[in-house]
Amino acid sequence: MIQIAILAIMALHVLTLRSLDGRDLAGVPTPLTSNLMLIPLLYAAVGFGTRGAVATSVWATGLFGLHWALFYVQTASNEHVSIELVGMVVLAASSVVVGRHVDRERDSRGGLESALERLALTETRYRDLFDHQPSPVVVTDASGVVVELNAAGQSLLGEGALGAPLHSVLGAGSDELTTGRVWTIRATDGEERLFLVSAHRVGAPARRALTQVVLVDVTEQSRRLELQRALTAGVLRAQEEERLHLARELHDDPLQQLTYLTRVLDDSGLAGGTREAVREARRIANGAAVGLRRLIRGLRPPVLDDLGLLPALRQLVSEVQERTGVTVELNAVGPEVRPAPEIELAAYRIAQEALSNVARHARATRVTVELAVEDQLVLTVADDGRGFAPGRRTAGFGLAGMRERATLAGGAVTVRSQVGRGTSVTLALPVR
């Protein structure tokens, strides 16, 4: 269209020049009709930018050259040529200026458009991640009201959750849905499942900040863990029962008989070589009785059941001292209340394992055992031995067994150790 307009204006210009033949048009010099070229030049600039403006200006100027050469070689006055030439320069310059402006505008709009496009793409991607996340994700506003749910969240809590406070949807207290909590949720299908809560703030201005709550289904894991705990508890109980049974049997039958035997040998009033032989037999019988008593104490110290944890620990400590030659100091603080029997047993077994580790691994010169029974039972076994790196995976079951026993009794074991700096094992248990 632009090229046709240029040709048409050129034709009009030539016709005007021809028909007026040197006379002016109501006082306006006829060469000025060439200024109509401004119209297609501006169109070119607006439509095609700098490139359109330059190309069209060059083409229009070329046409002027052609019309001078073809029609007016003789007749065109200098005045005529210079009016047209200056006119063309002004037109071309205007058109290029407009063209450049159009280019800039288009560039910045293009930039904005592509930025918006990228933004939309990112948004789609994040939305996809959010929606396809298999764990329910709930977004709440600053007042705890659900403003967004992903697909899994919707199928867990139902559409009704949107717009309601999350803690009332989950039947929780307003400060209970914190990271690390495990929460029981009855899903829309009626099944109860356990979810690990992980909540974190997103967005900066506090008033407008959102909280993202991710609920990770841990039903299977917790059921398995519960089963494992129950199994371990069962195994430990069976082991303790067996030990108690063995200790009683050994005490009631072979030990009584040996004791009786030593007494009989003591009382036998024999003379000479026979007396020597009997004395020897008495020594052997006595040694067997001592060994048997130690075995019984190891299996299940009667003093633990009869007198309680502290006397049992005293006995244990003196045995370890005797056996290893290491100085073991026992300190006890707190009132002499007796914790529940299963708590005493758990504490005793843990102390036993900790001290056996000291004897087997620590190469210590000094060991302290501290017992405090107050609101809770706290027992510490600390040595100055060679220590170890506690993070390292170990082959034995000793440390793991201590932890498991403590957990089953409702408490916890903390092991601190540093290579070259000794080891301390701290046990905390509820008293009841």
Ligand SMILES: Nc1ncnc2c1ncn2[C@@H]1O[C@H](COP(=O)(O)OP(=O)(O)O)[C@@H](O)[C@H]1O
């Ligand atoms: N008091 C200690 N001093 C030094 N090393 C220890 C101590 N207690 C435990 N360890 C280290 O931790 C490891 C694991 O201990 P444990 O679980 O009781 O298994 P085990 O005694 O059967 O080797 C030990 O092999 C030892 O290397």
Ligand SMILES: [Mg+2]
């Ligand atoms: Mg051990």
